[in-house]
Amino acid sequence: MLEVKNLKKRFRLDNKTIKENKKKNQEVVDVREEGHWFNAVRDVSFSCGSGEVLGLLGPNGAGKTTSLRMLSTALQPSEGNIMINGDDVVAQPVAMRRRIGFLSGTTSLYHRLTVRENVQYFGRLHGMNEDELDKEIQKVFDLLDIHSFADKKADTLSTGMKQRANIARTVIHRPEVVVLDEPTTGLDVISAKTILDFIESYKGSNVPVVFSTHHLHEVEKLCDRVVLINHGTTQFNGSLQAFKALSETGNLYDVFVSLVEKEVAVTC
Structure with missing residues (x-):
């Protein structure tokens, strides 16, 4: 069982960025910028049970990769909890690293x-x-x-x-948890299918799998649960069925766009 609660991560802005922001119209400044800080992840929570596959969605720059890097112990959260089978990842990152399999864009x-x-x-x-x-x-x-x-x-x-x-x-x-950051991006159809079939092989096992993607058909094919992040916060956290039910047509694209545009958090 993977549990993520109120995860936050902020980075200090350099002086050049701070000066440039002061010159900008405040309506166009990123809502995550606060004084000398950039709040890349402001409040992300979700869970993924054994044998479940969770799809992590969001626009570019939403905070997906930062969230996954915290799950992998590559980044230390500013606040929040990450638990794997009841054990605290944040408190003991070196020991927990052996229990996590993490594929990043730079692996x-x-x-x-x-x-x-x-x-x-x-x-x-x-x-x-x-x-x-x-x-x-x-x-x-x-x-x-x-x-x-x-x-x-x-x-x-x-x-x-x-x-x-x-x-x-x-x-x-x-590993006890598998975390994959956009594993099929840029791949040909056959390689992508092989990887998706591999992810599917974990369904019903004792291993939770979290993967981020921009391909909604992958979510529809594989996922038990869906989390949508935008501007560093969880906009949706629930089952695939509940996610699809947010649109009358059940179209994932329609749901994704409506949640990103409205920025209304939904938990199911």
Whole structure:
């Protein structure tokens, strides 16, 4: 079980930005800017149960990536709580890092190593012994259709192959929570489908999966729950069915646009 409550993160603005903001019409200044601070995430809350897939939505710059980086322990929250199976992520980030699988937009591979060598390396970093590592590699490579390029060096791979390999290194240690930041962005149809099928394989397991996306058809296909963030706050938090019910047609695009434009928070 993953629980996120009242998450906040702010960054100090540089002097140049502060001076420029003073010259602007206050109607066009970002609502998240407050004096010397930029409140990237102002109040984000949601939960994701074991075996559930949660889709994180929002316009560009809404605070999705910052929220996911806090979930992964890459960023320390300014305020708020993150709990995994009752344990406090914020209080013990180093220990909890072993229990999280996080794919960011900057996750990468060692180019001179093969895919197999990369995944083995990260598995060993997490303390896996060789027998369990070999078994898990077989399983993950099956699910992500990696065997055909498993022994190719990373710098020779296509974009889709690299992303599948990145996901393999993200989950090789059997994390308790999987967090994926826009895992299918820029991929061809076949690679994207492989990754979506991989995410779907977690449904009904004991692992919550959170992934951000701009592709609403992915949400409709995979998600049990939906969270929409805008201007650093949760605008919607509830089931996929409740999200669709906000539009008479059940069209996800219509719901997304209406929530972003109205900025009315809804929790279901």
